[in-house]
Amino acid sequence: MFEDFxxxxxxxxxxxxxxxxxxxxxxxxxxxxxxxxxxEELHRVCPKCNYHGRLSAQERILITVDKESFREFDSNMxxxxxxxxxxxxxxxxxxxxxxxxxxxxxTGTATIKGSPVVIGVMDSRYMMxxxxxxxxxxxxxxxxxxxxxxxxxxxxTASGGARMQEGIVSLMQMAKTSGAxxxxxxxxxxxxxxxxxxxxxxxxxxxASLGDIxxxxxxxxxxxxxxxxxxxxxxxxxxxxxxxxxxxxxxxxVDMIVERRKMRxxxxxxxxxxxxDRKEV
Numbered sequence: 001m002f003e004d005f006x007x008x009x010x011x012x013x014x015x016x017x018x019x020x021x022x023x024x025x026x027x028x029x030x031x032x033x034x035x036x037x038x039x040e041e042l043h044r045v046c047p048k049c050n051y052h053g054r055l056s057a058q059e060r061i062l063i064t065v066d067k068e069s070f071r072e073f074d075s076n077m078x079x080x081x082x083x084x085x086x087x088x089x090x091x092x093x094x095x096x097x098x099x100x101x102x103x104x105x106x107t108g109t110a111t112i113k114g115s116p117v118v119i120g121v122m123d124s125r126y127m128m129x130x131x132x133x134x135x136x137x138x139x140x141x142x143x144x145x146x147x148x149x150x151x152x153x154x155x156x157t158a159s160g161g162a163r164m165q166e167g168i169v170s171l172m173q174m175a176k177t178s179g180a181x182x183x184x185x186x187x188x189x190x191x192x193x194x195x196x197x198x199x200x201x202x203x204x205x206x207x208a209s210l211g212d213i214x215x216x217x218x219x220x221x222x223x224x225x226x227x228x229x230x231x232x233x234x235x236x237x238x239x240x241x242x243x244x245x246x247x248x249x250x251x252x253x254v255d256m257i258v259e260r261r262k263m264r265x266x267x268x269x270x271x272x273x274x275x276x277d278r279k280e281v
Protein backbone atom coordinates (compact mmCIF):
# COMPACT_ATOMS: atom_id res chain seq x y z
CA MET A 1 0.00 0.00 0.00
CA PHE A 2 2.75 2.46 0.99
CA GLU A 3 4.66 1.58 -2.17
CA ASP A 4 1.66 2.51 -4.30
CA PHE A 5 1.22 5.78 -2.42
CA UNK A 6 4.90 6.59 -2.90
CA UNK A 7 4.63 5.90 -6.64
CA UNK A 8 1.73 8.38 -6.95
CA UNK A 9 3.61 11.08 -5.03
CA UNK A 10 6.74 10.47 -7.08
CA UNK A 11 4.85 10.76 -10.36
CA UNK A 12 3.24 14.03 -9.28
CA UNK A 13 6.54 15.45 -8.10
CA UNK A 14 8.26 14.51 -11.34
CA UNK A 15 5.36 15.75 -13.43
CA UNK A 16 5.01 12.40 -15.19
CA UNK A 17 1.41 11.66 -14.24
CA UNK A 18 -0.65 13.87 -16.56
CA UNK A 19 -3.85 11.96 -15.75
CA UNK A 20 -3.63 12.47 -12.00
CA UNK A 21 -6.81 13.89 -10.46
CA UNK A 22 -7.28 14.73 -6.78
CA UNK A 23 -9.34 12.02 -5.03
CA UNK A 24 -11.57 14.48 -3.15
CA UNK A 25 -13.94 17.27 -4.19
CA UNK A 26 -14.32 20.37 -2.00
CA UNK A 27 -17.70 21.99 -2.48
CA UNK A 28 -17.47 25.76 -3.08
CA UNK A 29 -20.81 26.27 -1.29
CA UNK A 30 -20.75 24.11 1.85
CA UNK A 31 -16.93 23.79 1.96
CA UNK A 32 -17.32 20.09 2.81
CA UNK A 33 -15.38 17.38 1.03
CA UNK A 34 -16.59 14.22 -0.64
CA UNK A 35 -15.05 11.66 -3.01
CA UNK A 36 -14.53 13.13 -6.45
CA UNK A 37 -15.87 9.92 -7.97
CA UNK A 38 -19.17 10.40 -6.10
CA UNK A 39 -19.45 14.03 -7.22
CA GLU A 40 -18.94 13.01 -10.85
CA GLU A 41 -21.25 10.00 -10.51
CA LEU A 42 -23.99 12.46 -9.51
CA HIS A 43 -23.19 14.55 -12.62
CA ARG A 44 -21.34 17.23 -10.66
CA VAL A 45 -23.80 17.59 -7.82
CA CYS A 46 -22.47 17.82 -4.25
CA PRO A 47 -23.76 14.83 -2.22
CA LYS A 48 -23.69 16.93 0.96
CA CYS A 49 -25.55 20.16 0.08
CA ASN A 50 -26.96 19.51 -3.42
CA TYR A 51 -24.76 22.19 -5.01
CA HIS A 52 -25.11 21.89 -8.79
CA GLY A 53 -21.74 22.41 -10.48
CA ARG A 54 -21.40 23.56 -14.07
CA LEU A 55 -21.48 21.09 -16.96
CA SER A 56 -19.98 21.37 -20.41
CA ALA A 57 -22.34 21.34 -23.38
CA GLN A 58 -21.23 17.81 -24.24
CA GLU A 59 -21.85 16.57 -20.69
CA ARG A 60 -25.29 18.18 -20.61
CA ILE A 61 -26.32 16.64 -23.92
CA LEU A 62 -25.04 13.24 -22.83
CA ILE A 63 -27.23 13.11 -19.70
CA THR A 64 -30.30 14.68 -21.32
CA VAL A 65 -30.98 13.16 -24.75
CA ASP A 66 -31.34 9.59 -25.95
CA LYS A 67 -28.11 7.81 -26.80
CA GLU A 68 -26.76 8.64 -30.27
CA SER A 69 -29.86 10.71 -31.12
CA PHE A 70 -28.16 14.12 -31.23
CA ARG A 71 -27.53 15.69 -34.64
CA GLU A 72 -25.71 19.01 -34.49
CA PHE A 73 -26.55 22.19 -36.44
CA ASP A 74 -23.98 24.64 -37.79
CA SER A 75 -21.04 22.87 -36.20
CA ASN A 76 -18.39 24.92 -38.04
CA MET A 77 -19.83 28.40 -37.58
CA UNK A 78 -17.25 30.83 -36.14
CA UNK A 79 -17.40 34.43 -34.97
CA UNK A 80 -15.64 37.17 -36.91
CA UNK A 81 -14.05 40.22 -35.29
CA UNK A 82 -16.36 43.11 -36.29
CA UNK A 83 -14.64 45.66 -34.03
CA UNK A 84 -11.07 44.51 -34.59
CA UNK A 85 -10.99 44.05 -30.82
CA UNK A 86 -7.46 43.51 -29.42
CA UNK A 87 -6.57 39.82 -28.97
CA UNK A 88 -10.16 38.68 -29.60
CA UNK A 89 -9.24 36.26 -32.38
CA UNK A 90 -6.32 34.87 -30.38
CA UNK A 91 -8.55 34.33 -27.34
CA UNK A 92 -11.11 32.48 -29.43
CA UNK A 93 -8.49 30.22 -30.98
CA UNK A 94 -7.24 29.30 -27.50
CA UNK A 95 -10.77 28.48 -26.36
CA UNK A 96 -11.55 26.44 -29.45
CA UNK A 97 -8.50 24.34 -28.76
CA UNK A 98 -9.11 23.93 -25.02
CA UNK A 99 -12.88 23.31 -25.15
CA UNK A 100 -13.36 21.64 -28.52
CA UNK A 101 -16.14 24.15 -29.25
CA UNK A 102 -16.42 26.69 -32.06
CA UNK A 103 -18.44 29.07 -29.86
CA UNK A 104 -20.51 29.21 -26.66
CA UNK A 105 -23.59 27.24 -27.75
CA UNK A 106 -24.27 23.84 -29.29
CA THR A 107 -27.59 23.29 -31.11
CA GLY A 108 -29.20 20.40 -32.93
CA THR A 109 -32.00 17.84 -33.00
CA ALA A 110 -32.39 14.90 -30.64
CA THR A 111 -34.95 12.81 -28.82
CA ILE A 112 -35.64 12.73 -25.09
CA LYS A 113 -37.13 9.37 -24.13
CA GLY A 114 -38.45 9.12 -27.65
CA SER A 115 -39.85 12.64 -27.92
CA PRO A 116 -38.29 14.76 -30.70
CA VAL A 117 -36.82 18.15 -29.85
CA VAL A 118 -34.59 20.89 -31.09
CA ILE A 119 -32.09 21.39 -28.29
CA GLY A 120 -29.58 24.11 -27.50
CA VAL A 121 -26.96 24.05 -24.74
CA MET A 122 -24.81 27.00 -23.76
CA ASP A 123 -21.34 26.36 -22.38
CA SER A 124 -19.87 28.74 -19.78
CA ARG A 125 -16.31 27.57 -20.53
CA TYR A 126 -16.36 29.59 -23.76
CA MET A 127 -16.05 33.27 -22.78
CA MET A 128 -18.52 32.69 -19.93
CA UNK A 129 -21.21 31.69 -22.40
CA UNK A 130 -21.38 35.26 -23.70
CA UNK A 131 -23.72 35.92 -26.62
CA UNK A 132 -22.03 37.18 -29.75
CA UNK A 133 -23.08 36.96 -33.39
CA UNK A 134 -22.59 33.19 -33.68
CA UNK A 135 -24.47 32.36 -30.48
CA UNK A 136 -27.39 34.53 -31.55
CA UNK A 137 -27.41 33.18 -35.10
CA UNK A 138 -27.26 29.53 -34.03
CA UNK A 139 -30.10 29.99 -31.55
CA UNK A 140 -32.24 31.88 -34.09
CA UNK A 141 -31.63 29.15 -36.70
CA UNK A 142 -32.54 26.46 -34.17
CA UNK A 143 -35.89 28.12 -33.51
CA UNK A 144 -36.49 28.63 -37.24
CA UNK A 145 -35.85 24.93 -37.88
CA UNK A 146 -38.22 24.02 -35.06
CA UNK A 147 -40.89 26.32 -36.47
CA UNK A 148 -40.58 24.88 -39.98
CA UNK A 149 -40.72 21.29 -38.73
CA UNK A 150 -43.27 21.61 -35.93
CA UNK A 151 -40.83 20.68 -33.19
CA UNK A 152 -40.52 21.81 -29.56
CA UNK A 153 -37.40 23.59 -28.35
CA UNK A 154 -35.47 22.86 -25.14
CA UNK A 155 -32.80 25.48 -24.44
CA UNK A 156 -30.27 25.20 -21.59
CA THR A 157 -28.96 28.69 -20.82
CA ALA A 158 -25.69 29.60 -19.10
CA SER A 159 -24.26 33.03 -19.84
CA GLY A 160 -22.63 36.15 -18.51
CA GLY A 161 -24.60 38.20 -21.05
CA ALA A 162 -23.74 39.96 -24.30
CA ARG A 163 -20.16 39.72 -25.63
CA MET A 164 -18.49 43.11 -25.28
CA GLN A 165 -15.84 42.26 -27.90
CA GLU A 166 -18.58 42.45 -30.56
CA GLY A 167 -20.21 45.65 -29.30
CA ILE A 168 -23.58 46.56 -30.83
CA VAL A 169 -23.51 43.37 -32.94
CA SER A 170 -23.84 41.31 -29.76
CA LEU A 171 -26.72 43.45 -28.48
CA MET A 172 -28.58 42.94 -31.76
CA GLN A 173 -28.73 39.22 -30.99
CA MET A 174 -31.23 39.93 -28.22
CA ALA A 175 -33.77 41.19 -30.75
CA LYS A 176 -32.96 38.48 -33.28
CA THR A 177 -33.35 35.58 -30.87
CA SER A 178 -36.49 37.08 -29.32
CA GLY A 179 -38.01 37.47 -32.79
CA ALA A 180 -37.28 33.84 -33.63
CA UNK A 181 -38.90 32.73 -30.36
CA UNK A 182 -42.00 34.82 -31.17
CA UNK A 183 -42.39 33.27 -34.62
CA UNK A 184 -42.05 29.80 -33.09
CA UNK A 185 -44.70 30.70 -30.49
CA UNK A 186 -47.07 32.15 -33.13
CA UNK A 187 -46.84 28.85 -35.00
CA UNK A 188 -47.99 27.01 -31.86
CA UNK A 189 -44.58 25.70 -30.87
CA UNK A 190 -43.56 24.68 -27.36
CA UNK A 191 -40.45 26.25 -25.85
CA UNK A 192 -38.95 25.01 -22.57
CA UNK A 193 -36.18 27.20 -21.18
CA UNK A 194 -33.86 25.63 -18.60
CA UNK A 195 -31.76 28.16 -16.69
CA UNK A 196 -28.45 26.88 -15.36
CA UNK A 197 -25.64 28.64 -13.51
CA UNK A 198 -25.32 31.49 -14.31
CA UNK A 199 -28.00 32.96 -16.57
CA UNK A 200 -27.49 36.72 -16.63
CA UNK A 201 -27.32 39.87 -18.75
CA UNK A 202 -28.66 40.02 -22.28
CA UNK A 203 -29.45 36.32 -22.38
CA UNK A 204 -31.80 36.68 -19.40
CA UNK A 205 -33.23 39.80 -21.03
CA UNK A 206 -34.06 37.93 -24.24
CA UNK A 207 -34.67 34.29 -25.17
CA ALA A 208 -33.93 32.76 -21.73
CA SER A 209 -36.98 34.47 -20.21
CA LEU A 210 -39.39 33.78 -23.08
CA GLY A 211 -40.06 30.09 -22.51
CA ASP A 212 -43.61 28.78 -22.32
CA ILE A 213 -42.23 26.84 -19.35
CA UNK A 214 -39.19 28.16 -17.48
CA UNK A 215 -37.22 25.68 -15.37
CA UNK A 216 -34.17 26.35 -13.21
CA UNK A 217 -31.70 24.10 -11.46
CA UNK A 218 -31.48 24.62 -7.67
CA UNK A 219 -29.81 27.81 -6.39
CA UNK A 220 -28.49 28.92 -9.78
CA UNK A 221 -27.83 32.62 -10.35
CA UNK A 222 -30.45 34.34 -12.51
CA UNK A 223 -30.52 38.05 -13.19
CA UNK A 224 -29.65 40.97 -15.41
CA UNK A 225 -27.29 43.35 -13.62
CA UNK A 226 -25.15 42.19 -10.71
CA UNK A 227 -25.98 42.59 -7.04
CA UNK A 228 -23.42 45.37 -6.40
CA UNK A 229 -24.62 47.41 -9.38
CA UNK A 230 -28.25 47.18 -8.24
CA UNK A 231 -27.47 47.98 -4.62
CA UNK A 232 -25.38 50.95 -5.71
CA UNK A 233 -28.22 52.21 -7.89
CA UNK A 234 -31.15 51.83 -5.48
CA UNK A 235 -29.08 52.50 -2.32
CA UNK A 236 -30.66 49.53 -0.54
CA UNK A 237 -29.47 46.20 0.81
CA UNK A 238 -30.86 43.27 -1.18
CA UNK A 239 -32.03 39.96 0.33
CA UNK A 240 -29.35 37.30 0.73
CA UNK A 241 -31.08 34.94 -1.72
CA UNK A 242 -31.68 37.70 -4.27
CA UNK A 243 -31.33 36.39 -7.87
CA UNK A 244 -31.11 32.75 -6.78
CA UNK A 245 -33.50 30.32 -8.48
CA UNK A 246 -35.61 29.90 -5.34
CA UNK A 247 -36.10 33.68 -5.03
CA UNK A 248 -37.06 33.91 -8.70
CA UNK A 249 -39.49 31.02 -8.29
CA UNK A 250 -41.13 32.69 -5.30
CA UNK A 251 -41.59 35.88 -7.34
CA UNK A 252 -43.07 34.01 -10.32
CA UNK A 253 -40.14 34.46 -12.70
CA VAL A 254 -39.43 30.71 -12.78
CA ASP A 255 -42.11 28.01 -13.08
CA MET A 256 -40.23 25.02 -11.69
CA ILE A 257 -37.01 24.17 -9.89
CA VAL A 258 -35.78 20.75 -10.99
CA GLU A 259 -32.76 18.85 -9.71
CA ARG A 260 -30.33 17.57 -12.31
CA ARG A 261 -31.06 13.90 -11.61
CA LYS A 262 -34.73 14.49 -12.42
CA MET A 263 -34.32 16.86 -15.38
CA ARG A 264 -34.48 14.30 -18.19
CA UNK A 265 -37.64 12.69 -16.78
CA UNK A 266 -39.34 16.06 -16.19
CA UNK A 267 -38.55 17.23 -19.73
CA UNK A 268 -39.83 13.96 -21.16
CA UNK A 269 -43.05 14.27 -19.15
CA UNK A 270 -43.63 17.86 -20.29
CA UNK A 271 -43.00 16.99 -23.93
CA UNK A 272 -45.43 14.08 -23.83
CA UNK A 273 -48.07 16.19 -22.08
CA UNK A 274 -47.89 18.52 -25.08
CA UNK A 275 -48.24 15.71 -27.62
CA UNK A 276 -44.61 15.11 -28.60
CA ASP A 277 -44.31 11.37 -28.11
CA ARG A 278 -42.09 9.07 -30.16
CA LYS A 279 -42.37 10.92 -33.46
CA GLU A 280 -39.66 11.01 -36.09
CA VAL A 281 -37.39 14.07 -36.08
